[in-house]
Amino acid sequence: GCGAVIEFDNQKYTQNYPAYNNYYYGGDQVNIDNKISEDKGTLYLGMYGFLITASDHPRGVLAVIDKGGFSTKLSAGSLSKENYAYFSVDVRSNETIKVGSSKWATDYTKWSKKLPGEDFQYSYVFLNPNEVSYVGLANRYRQYLMDRDGLQEKDTTTSTVLDLNLLGSYDRYSMTLGIKYKTAGALTTFSQAKDIIEELKENKVQNFSVTYTGWTNERLEYEVGGSIKVASILGKAMSMRKFFEYCSENAITFYPEMFVTTTTGYDMSFGSSKYSARSASNAVSCLYEFNPATERQDKKLSREYRLSPRYYQTIAQKINKSFKKLKIWQSSTNQYGGYYLSDLGNFSIGNYKNGQEIYGEEAKLYQQSAMDVLSENNNIKISAPYDYAFKYINFASEVPYSASKWGMFDYEIPFYQLVVSGLFDYCSNPLNENSDLIFIKSLAQGANLGALLSANDPSELLDTDYTYYFDVHYQNHKDEIIRCVQEMDALGIHQGRLTYYENVTKDICYVEYTKKDGTKIKLRINTTNKDAEYGDHLVMGPYSYEIVE
Numbered sequence: 001g002c003g004a005v006i007e008f009d010n011q012k013y014t015q016n017y018p019a020y021n022n023y024y025y026g027g028d029q030v031n032i033d034n035k036i037s038e039d040k041g042t043l044y045l046g047m048y049g050f051l052i053t054a055s056d057h058p059r060g061v062l063a064v065i066d067k068g069g070f071s072t073k074l075s076a077g078s079l080s081k082e083n084y085a086y087f088s089v090d091v092r093s094n095e096t097i098k099v100g101s102s103k104w105a106t107d108y109t110k111w112s113k114k115l116p117g118e119d120f121q122y123s124y125v126f127l128n129p130n131e132v133s134y135v136g137l138a139n140r141y142r143q144y145l146m147d148r149d150g151l152q153e154k155d156t157t158t159s160t161v162l163d164l165n166l167l168g169s170y171d172r173y174s175m176t177l178g179i180k181y182k183t184a185g186a187l188t189t190f191s192q193a194k195d196i197i198e199e200l201k202e203n204k205v206q207n208f209s210v211t212y213t214g215w216t217n218e219r220l221e222y223e224v225g226g227s228i229k230v231a232s233i234l235g236k237a238m239s240m241r242k243f244f245e246y247c248s249e250n251a252i253t254f255y256p257e258m259f260v261t262t263t264t265g266y267d268m269s270f271g272s273s274k275y276s277a278r279s280a281s282n283a284v285s286c287l288y289e290f291n292p293a294t295e296r297q298d299k300k301l302s303r304e305y306r307l308s309p310r311y312y313q314t315i316a317q318k319i320n321k322s323f324k325k326l327k328i329w330q331s332s333t334n335q336y337g338g339y340y341l342s343d344l345g346n347f348s349i350g351n352y353k354n355g356q357e358i359y360g361e362e363a364k365l366y367q368q369s370a371m372d373v374l375s376e377n378n379n380i381k382i383s384a385p386y387d388y389a390f391k392y393i394n395f396a397s398e399v400p401y402s403a404s405k406w407g408m409f410d411y412e413i414p415f416y417q418l419v420v421s422g423l424f425d426y427c428s429n430p431l432n433e434n435s436d437l438i439f440i441k442s443l444a445q446g447a448n449l450g451a452l453l454s455a456n457d458p459s460e461l462l463d464t465d466y467t468y469y470f471d472v473h474y475q476n477h478k479d480e481i482i483r484c485v486q487e488m489d490a491l492g493i494h495q496g497r498l499t500y501y502e503n504v505t506k507d508i509c510y511v512e513y514t515k516k517d518g519t520k521i522k523l524r525i526n527t528t529n530k531d532a533e534y535g536d537h538l539v540m541g542p543y544s545y546e547i548v549e
Contacts, residue, residue: 001041001403002445003134003415006076008052008083010410017407019077024069025348025386028360030277030285030306031095036295041404044416045387048074048085049137051127058132061124062140063087068120069388070348070360077408089120093352093359095280112280112352116359135500138418145419149391154424158495160488161207162200162481163397163427163450166193167472168214169231171221172464184219184233185460187472190243191235192455196474197252203482206489209395209425210247211255211340211381215240220466221302222259224275224315226267228322237326244328248336253394255340255381256328260315260370262304262343277308278353285349302465308351309358309366312344316370338379338394344370345382345389364388393424397450401428401441414445414501421446422497432471435480436543437529443488443545444509444525446498451481491547493521507532508540510548522548 006020024043046065052058065072068089076085093112098105131140145151167187174183188196197208214220217229230237240256247254266272277285289301307315319339329337344367351358358366371392374380379394399420403412420426427450431438442449453474461467488494493513499520500512507528513521526532526540533539540546 001400001412002417003413004041004403004406004409005134005411005413006078006083006085006408007410008078010078010408012408013077013079015407019075020406020408021073021075024065024072024074026346028070028093028348028350030093030349030351031279032285032287032297034297036290039404040406042384042400043074044384044400045141045419046072047141048076049134050085051132051134051137053132058129060127060132060137062127062137062144064123064125064141064144066121066123068118068361070350070364071116072120087122091115093280093350095283097281097283110281112357113354114357116357116361118359118361134413134415135418138415142419142423145387145390149388151391151423153422154394155422155497157207157425159207160485160494161209161395161425161427161448162205162485163209163211163395163448164193164196165211165213165397165430165450165452166196167452167454167458167469168212169219169233170214170461170464170466171219172460184231185464186231186233187214187454187456187458187461187469189234189455190239193243194246196453196455197246197250199478200482200485201250203486204489205482205485208250208252209255209381210252211257211397213257213340215256218264221264223265223267224259224263224307225271225318228319228326230326237328240326241328244337248329251336253336253338253379253381255338255379255395256323257340257342258319258374260312260319260341260344260374261307261309261347261349261367263307264302264304266305272305275305275307275311277306277349277351280352282353306349308353308356309349309363310351310356312366312370313373316373320373320376334377336379338381339374340381340383340397341371341374342383344374345385345392387419390420390423396420396424396426399426399428399447401438401445401447411503411506413503414498417445417447417498418501421499431481431484432477435477435484437527439484439488440525440527440543440545443491443493443523444501444511444527446493446511446513448494449481449484449488451477453477491521491523493523496521505532505534508534524548 022040026042046069048063051060073088095110097110169186171182172185230240244254285306288297288299288303291298350363375392380392381395383398385396427448430450430452452472454472458469496513496515499514502510504510508526511523523545525545529542
């Protein structure tokens with residue numbers, strides 16, 4: 001998540017809380033769990049910190065994964081006489097498979113045959129006494145990433161960026177003479193998108209980032225391999241071209257959504273058998289949506305194939321070639337054109353087909369080669385990115401605003417945000433989910449604001465596979481979006497970057513934003529939905545903040 005803390009000697013072992021044990025970067029997702037697994041939280045940054053602050057001799061270590069992060073696990077906990085955190089590695093990939101049928105089925109572990117041809121390398125950085133804090137650790141890791149990847153501070157905005165993710169076309173069912181078939185529907189056309197932006201601008205929303213989901217003829221069921229065409233129900237390429245011209249004239253970056261590592265189907269010969277990643281048992285990596293009632297995969301719902309990393313660069317080149325044919329933007333307007341890569345830089349997939357094995361570090365390099373192709377002369381937006389993708393990013397969405405509630409954890413801090421603040425613009429979850437919570441968390445973590453919207457009423461999705469988009473109608477959220485953006489702009493936090501964070505109590509935090517001229521914006525924030533007390537019986541209301549002089 002955003003950053004979890006285990007206090008030394010927290011006595012939680014006496015309550016039988018299990019230690020933390022999890023793979024970095026989400027683990028290898030070529031292996032598909034049949035049921036929803038317990039939420040341990042994703043490890044987005046290839047590091048951990050071990051700090052001793054409550055002493056006359058503060059000291060600490062920053063442990064960093066230099067190579068082999070996709071195969072590395074973090075183990076951390078607090079026992080009666082021992083506090084520990086360490087890396088461990090699974091050199092081979094493994095998968096639990098069943099042999100036999102019904103009650104006679106037996107589980108056994110299948111391992112990949114070939115050893116990876118990659119190194120596992122870790123660095124341990126001993127901190128100076130003045131660095132032994134969460135902020136000091138974040139600054140040290142931030143500097144490590146800047147030195148390793150040549151990161152530059154791309155966040156040059158001085159007001160709140162509103163990240164609009166607009167839903168375009170979708171498949172709906174129709175019936176003629178008793179025959180059921182799919183036809184296209186539209187949630188937001190390009191002309192409607194322009195109208196939404198214009199109305200928000202009239203209400204003093206100044207800065208935008210616009211993403212379009214479901215803009216191609218495949219609508220929300222993207223298939224890899226075919227030529228890219230703009231959905232005719234949205235107005236075809238000409239309408240998309242005019243919308244981008246409008247965005248350019250208003251200095252709005254436009255990010256059509258593209259897919260590289262996943263697909264709902266193939267528009268290529270030998271599709272699944274050739275291009276899909278395979279597990280150690282040679283099974284095709286294919287995930288069906290989980291049924292919320294059973295918490296298991298439901299084969300009646302839509303499916304998603306995971307592609308072998310070997311083809312990422314080829315797919316990226318094909319995306320560039322197909323998009324260029326649409327002539328959406330020319331070289332003179334390319335400053336505001338880009339891609340939203342929702343499944344790249346935030347996903348770890350290997351391939352263990354016999355003779356074609358691709359392990360974690362090599363898979364990461366395939367991802368980076370695809371991002372190299374797509375980021376050339378283009379802006380890049382990624383959802384909840386891992387640290388190896390930071391150098392490509394202009395905007396990040398759905399950055400985690402909370403940590404896992406794993407029992408061994410004591411509290412959370414916005415460590416991720418302390419690292420990335422100033423490097424690029426970012427936002428957390430859409431305001432649609434809970435505008436009060438998302439706003440106050442964004443205020444405490446230096447985040448911009450986002451919204452997932454449709455111009456038309458999503459009630460027309462009732463007879464589709466997309467009912468989870470039930471709460472995206474622009475008219476229902478317009479007032480809250482405008483309020484939140486205006487209130488955040490009035491505080492001016494985006495004139496600087498997040499440089500300090502402290503938990504005053506378990507409910508209240510204190511944060512500082514530092515401007516380029518050195519002046520600071522200081523806030524005390526209650527991030528919970530209840531009254532919270534601090535100091536000499538002072539009380540803050542739910543989801544509230546105070547400016548600290």
